[in-house]
Amino acid sequence: MEEIEKLKCENEKLKKIIEVKSDLISISAHQLRTSLSALKWIFKMFIDGDLGKLTNEQNNFIQKAYHSSEKMISLVNDLLTMSHAEYTSIELNFKEEDIEFLIEQTIFEFSGETNKKGVELIFIKPEHHIPPIRCDKIMVQVVLQNLVENAIKYSNQDGKVFISLNAKDERIEISVHDNGIGIKEEDRENMFKKFFRAPNAIEKENIGSGLGLFITKNIVEKHGGNIWFENPENTGTTFFVSLPIENKNIII
């Protein structure tokens, strides 16, 4: 009995530490981003010639610096996602959530991003009311963010991304479709592997950690769900996520 109490106490302590660590990461991320924004914008001004003409050599170095700043920003973004994932993986917080609202929120979050790329995000709303699903809200948001972010990232200029939501047989199904670069046959089996990035994805977007889909799959499976994709030839990619509404068989 005493042992159990002791373990419980230790467990509480660890949770507290992770919580503090997660807060610390959010705060540092904000500070890092602010300094990195300044660096990135200044390098861009040099590149655009706003500060006078550069020699070829100067231009090469500044380009390198610009890309390094972009890389650091992307690392900070990944760090935030990872920290979130770690924090909540300790104990998923299952509550009844309105999935339609979560999708709308994700679309809002990417409003700036879509405008910048000229990509249109279209949410095909379900015909019938979708009941609330039992899930960890923050984790499901990470899933939505990763899928939508990828769809935008690998879309071509003026592409369209369709998000749909349906319910059937006690499950909901979300799909995210883009008409972007697609997935090559030889890369299909590696898509969810940790750190894997497909060559055509790297070519399109140099920066990325290869963690997005790995984390996404993990979260979906912890909810007793499935994730898969389809990519009929040359028509982009569709990712599907299916989640149980009631979630009786949660795997933690």
Added chain:
Amino acid sequence: MKKVLIIEDDEFLQGLEAGKIKKSGYDVIVALTGEEAMQRITEPGIDIILLDLILPKFDGFEILKKIRETESTKNIPVIVFSNLSEEAELKKAQDLGATQFMIKSNFTLDELVDNIKKILQ
């Protein structure tokens, strides 16, 4: 000429933002603190507002709330331009009626200007 109000407490970033936006053909006015922002939002002729979230005195959320509650400003588009990205902040901005949410470090200033242009179209 369309008028942009920039609410940003980091003087250096504000200078870069204002410079770029002016150069792109907009009239720019700025506010460095939450208090100053509260006064400037009701100035006539503002077409769009760029709003940072962490500000001294009043934060960006309070300012956004005020913008949406004031008759003369309630329809002005507001781009929340911040380096915060926590779910709670995002939701709050959306609930208070932000037009767009942009994480500063994820954009260049040209992309910011493009977004302003698109919203004002």
